[in-house]
Amino acid sequence: MTRRFLILVGVLIAFVTGPAGAVEIQEITTPLGIKAWLVQDKTAPLVALSFSFAGGTASEPESRKGVTQLMALMLTDGAGTLPAEAFRLRQEDAAVSLGFGASADRLVGSLQVLTANRDKGFDLLRLALTAPRFDADMLEQRRSQAIAGLNQAEQRPRSVAERTMMTTLFAGHPYGRDFQDLRASLKTIVASDLKDRAAQLLRRDGLIVAAVGDIDAAELARALDHTFGALPVGTPAPAIADWVPTARPRIIVVDRPVPQSAVVMAMPGVLRRDPDWYAAQLLSYILGGGQQSRLFDEVREKRGLAYSVSSNLRSAAKASLLVISTGSANDHVAEAIRVIRREIARLRRDGVGDQELADAKTYLTGALALSLDSSAAVASLVHSLQIDGLPRDFLDRRAGLIAAVTKADVDRVARRVLRDDAISTIVVGKPVGLAVDR
């Protein structure tokens, strides 16, 4: 018998230093008054920055839907004296990874730069923030790409289901963006709209910054003042209205010629600032969080009704949803939905078991560390802690908060959230045997 099991030993990747352990966050305030959280880490010769400004897609004017994302995208399409291509070459030559995007509530950006090119990286970021060009030819290019992207999304069952969920649950609220309106609006946006939106959002009030990597507090302070210092101080974009959920059960079918129907089932969830946040996280995990969840077991393992079935708690500034997603062959999808509803009802009625709660706590406690596998991931986490208004030592406290959740807490949240009369079910495909509401 041959037994040549190759074990890789002694392959040394360059970046090995420092003690293993917790993420240590320092807070710094620059001479110009910019606050930032810093995790100094010399594991790799690079710096990752994650930052955001107050105001996102939900606060844009009705007639200018899409302007925030387009503006965010175009911040790196030329700035100062550098047209798009020159800006991009500058970025590539210094291996600077720089990008912007927009969520419903915030304009977000990220920068990654190797230590050797750190100044060049911050220079490019400053230029993008303070002197974006929004050239007409680039605007046309981005506009066509954005519209084509919407057209393609219209043909992807999962995207259609998500979009229908948002317009249904958030009808009349800025979170509910309709694709048709968005497409129509994108066609009318001109360069001055982008400039106006940039001027509204790119302000130092409401700026949140997280930095991770090979940089110390004094160096970071200098870099931040240099980068963000020229931005105006002033009132940030006004807050958007609260969301009042309408508890009406419904099943909506969107016809698409595909063999597998995409399904989302959504109900109002629990906001991040709610004291029951962790109880709700545990509940969602037990219901459909992983390969051990009830939905995975009942829908996939026992019945083979789907490849993917999951539940997620999604939270924005003004709303939270518990969303269950799956995809099942058109002639099985009605059964898949029946099984999911039965599991929701069972969890609400009988509550969670001690062992599954213990398992869920173990998972939720450990999962965070498992996701911190790059500097950019750590920066993104530290950034999100600040958005959520959490204290700097939160990561030390987190395990305790999860441990403190009781079965009674989770059962109470199950009764509050898992209401059959609050579920909106969206099915995109050609489902067979599904009773549809209007």
Add this chain to the structure above:
Amino acid sequence: MLPSSRAPIVTQLVVYKVGSADETFGRTGIAHFLEHMMFKGTATIGPGAFSRTIQRNGGRDNAYTDFDATGYYQTIAPDRLELVMRLEADRMAGLRIVEKELVPEREVVLEERRMRIDNVPAALLDEAVRAALFGEHRPYGMPTAGYVDDVKKLGVEDLDAFYRRFYAPDNAVLIVAGDTTPDAVHALAEKHYGPVPGRGIPARQRPSDGGPSLPQRLSRADRRVAEPGWSRDYLAPSYRTGETRHAYALQVLAQLFGGGETSRLWRTLVADRRLALSARADYSASSLGLSSFGINVHPAPGHAFGEIESAVADQMKKVLDGEVTAEDVERVQNRLLAAAIYAQDSLGSGPRRYAAALSTGNSVEDVEAWPRRISAVQVADVVAAARHVWREDRAVTSLLTPEERQ
């Protein structure tokens, strides 16, 4: 063993040197189906217990199936490394495939195929392109997900025979990354994988030629397509098969020609001439058999496929005529090397890179020499690689169109 103490976690990855390219026509989908069944119990643990145990110990796990390899990986706290080795060694030799578990899992496998392929017109066209390029009854020409009719027929005996033939320590590579030491890994691996018997698995052979009827033009008109697409795929050498000396130059060529918004295709077709909304080129050298060099263009509204095709041809001609400067090449090399540094900062991508190399006949030394070999590529190499690969008699051109365009 790839040490890193960035976070208190380790990743174990066991890769078997077997994939969908080792299947036979009429029995496609076995490698992937077996990957699913690896979670369904052994002589010592019940169905689902593998992942449940990992989860109860604060870890997570998953698996993937490729043309040449099948990988199983777990990420967990360093003091649980022994646990995951014990579990992985257990299912390396002791898997029990039973009818009761297989029947519902077959439906899961088919649902996965529906989600990834049957619901996605571009994926269906890609399946046809591979069949044309590599030959429809041959390795790489058959889909990893398997054909629906084949998967429906697969039973316990098919999967069991495949498992017994290919799953053994002498056909596997163990990669451990993270917060541990080579000595610790060695000791644990000897203890748990050491006793598992080998099977004397012979080295794999792959065809050194492509499909029998090239060139081909394919098209798919589908009412689920919103935006048209034009693609061209060429048979290309890999690190191991064909004219392997071009493998590094082809990576530089793909970047230079269609990697990102500063590439030639993007600059001319998208930025200057507005013929396209996007344009890119792709090539991977990690394959045991032949690989492919792909060009993908998304035409702008009002521009016909013919315009796209001749614009791409113009750009190719410039390269073939030697219009490539040392500066062009150097710029692309710097970009590739920087991307590799960022990738090393991530615990996830490191092990996968080694797995891809080691399961397709390359060595650890090859992985480590990659930056040096990329840096050594000269202008003449890039032009020679283009001349070798961009040959119309080794190509498949494919068009994806909304139904009404037909």
